[in-house]
Amino acid sequence: MRDEFRADLQIVSQLLVDMAEAIRAAMRQATRALLTADRQAAETVIERDAEIDDLYRHVEERVCNLLARQAPVASDLRAMITALHVAADLERMGDLADHVAKTALRRHPSPAVPAELRTVFTDMASIADRMAEKIGKVLAKPDADLAAELDRDDDTMDDLHKSLFAVLLGDDWPYGVETAIDATLLGRFYERFADHAVNAGEHVVYLITGEPAASAE
Amino acid sequence: MRDEFRADLQIVSQLLVDMAEAIRAAMRQATRALLTADRQAAETVIERDAEIDDLYRHVEERVCNLLARQAPVASDLRAMITALHVAADLERMGDLADHVAKTALRRHPSPAVPAELRTVFTDMASIADRMAEKIGKVLAKPDADLAAELDRDDDTMDDLHKSLFAVLLGDDWPYGVETAIDATLLGRFYERFADHAVNAGEHVVYLITGEPAASAE
Structure with missing residues (x-):
């Protein structure tokens, strides 16, 4: 029973690692689509989102199946x-x-992002990529220190997000409202991506330490 | 055992109904804060968000406790x-x-919302309120038809969201980028509120019918 649980847990962990790799690849490609107006990259991300949704369903099915068959308690249930x-x-x-x-x-x-905002979006994308990479590593091999780094990465993301608004609200913003709306939403997408990485990291830390972390929001 | 499970499930359901009422009250008050620049209403919403988070933790604890003690299977596990x-x-x-x-x-x-946008935000808030009310009702008494109405409400929300952008992008938009940024984010908050209501409704429908609904996104 115990060995069987370990084997099932291993499968669930691998599915989560696969998901982390898939969302990292998706955000890298979405960023390329954004910064180089690469139509094919954009279409690939949109098409492949269904694969990520499928992985999510597989995790849910595995977990429900495992709960029903093995009725885990304590730390196994927490996992x-x-x-x-x-x-x-x-x-x-x-x-x-x-x-x-x-x-x-x-x-x-x-291009959805004008020249003045390329640097800030490049930097936001770079942090997002680093965070997605860390989540993948932490899921493959639990590491509370690495998971805790996500909080600092998120602070950097928040600073970049603020600097984005500073550009948009500068007296010399040469574009209109439409470009500002796009940039506002894009900024929010990267920032929320980072928030979810922090949340995921906190859940992993909780699993390792048994101590709930403060919520990211 | 079975009676005990029913009693526990009833407690979890009541917590969810309490959450639905709390988030409905929060969004009503947040809207009042927004449309009437009511500082106290805004502060109340922000203070009381911790109570909603507490309710969430209570649901999680109850569910984990119930899984550990009763090891439900099939439809009970699904619940x-x-x-x-x-x-x-x-x-x-x-x-x-x-x-x-x-x-x-x-x-x-x-006011964060200029006169030109009061109507669209009043309408978005009204749909959000209706959706929050329905979620509360559906959680108190499962009703697949009522839950399915949330999808139509969400279509109305999406139309309002589009009409918001139409105002922002109109040639006669008299405000600057800052007001457009606020309106963009506010529009997204109401629209996401509706998306989550749809998701919650779909989960309830799944519970009633055993058929997964298509995802809202």
């Missing part, structure tokens, strides 16, 4: 509930990559 | 997993009310 939370965060991160891709596509062949 | 999903959606709806209140507060004593 199952954690898997559900983390999968929900990762699924939502996939949606956010999809939103970035759709914004890029809506403006294609024009 | 537990559904409760976790619905609670997560409701908690997020509370966050979104909090975001609306914070936006109102940030602009206080100026």
Whole structure:
């Protein structure tokens, strides 16, 4: 029974690692679509979001199956509930990559991000990518220190988000309202991506330490 | 055992109904704060968000406790997993009310919403309120038809959201980028509130019918 539980848990963990890799790839590609007006990259992200949703459903099915067959308690039960939370965060991160891709596509062949904002979006995307990478690592091999780094990464993301608004609200903003709306929504997508990475990290920390972390919001 | 499960399930259901009422009250008050620059209403919403978070934690604890003690299977297990999903959606709806209140507060004593946008935000808030009310009813007494109405309400919300952008992008938009940014974010908060209501409704429908609904996104 115990060995069987371990084997099932391993499968669930692997599905979560697969999800983390998929959402990382999705956000990288969505960023490329955004910054280089790459139509094909955008379409790939949108098409492949269904695969991330499928992985989410697989996690749910596995966990429910495992709860029904094995009736785990204590830390084993906590691991199952954690898997559900983390999968929900990762699924939502996939949606956010999809939103970035759709914004890029809506403006294609024009770039959705004007020259003045390329640096800040490049930096936000770079933090998002780093956070997605860390979530993947932490899920493959629980590491409370690495998970805790996500909080600091999120602070950097918040600073970048503020600097985005500073550009939009500067007296010399040369674009109109439409570009500002796009940039506002895009900024929010990257920022929420980071929030969900922090949430997922907190769930993993809780699993390792048994101590709930403060909520990211 | 069976009676005990029913009694526990009843407690979880009541917590979810309490959450639904709390998030409905929060969004009503946040809207008042927004449309009448009511500082105290905004502060109340922000303070009371912690109570919604507490309710969420209570649901999680109850469900985990129940899973550990009773090891439910089949539809009983499904009810537990559904409760976790619905609670997560409701908690997020509370966050979104909090975001609306914070936006109102940030602009206080100026109104965050200019005269040209009062109608669309009044209408969005009215749909949000109707959806929150329905979720509360559906949780108190499962009703697949009522839950299905949430989808139509969400279509109305999406139309309002589009009409908001039409005003922002009109040639005669008399305000600057800052007001457009606020309106963009506020529009997103109401629209996401509706999305989560739809998700919560779909989880309830799944519980009633055993058929997963298509995802809202």
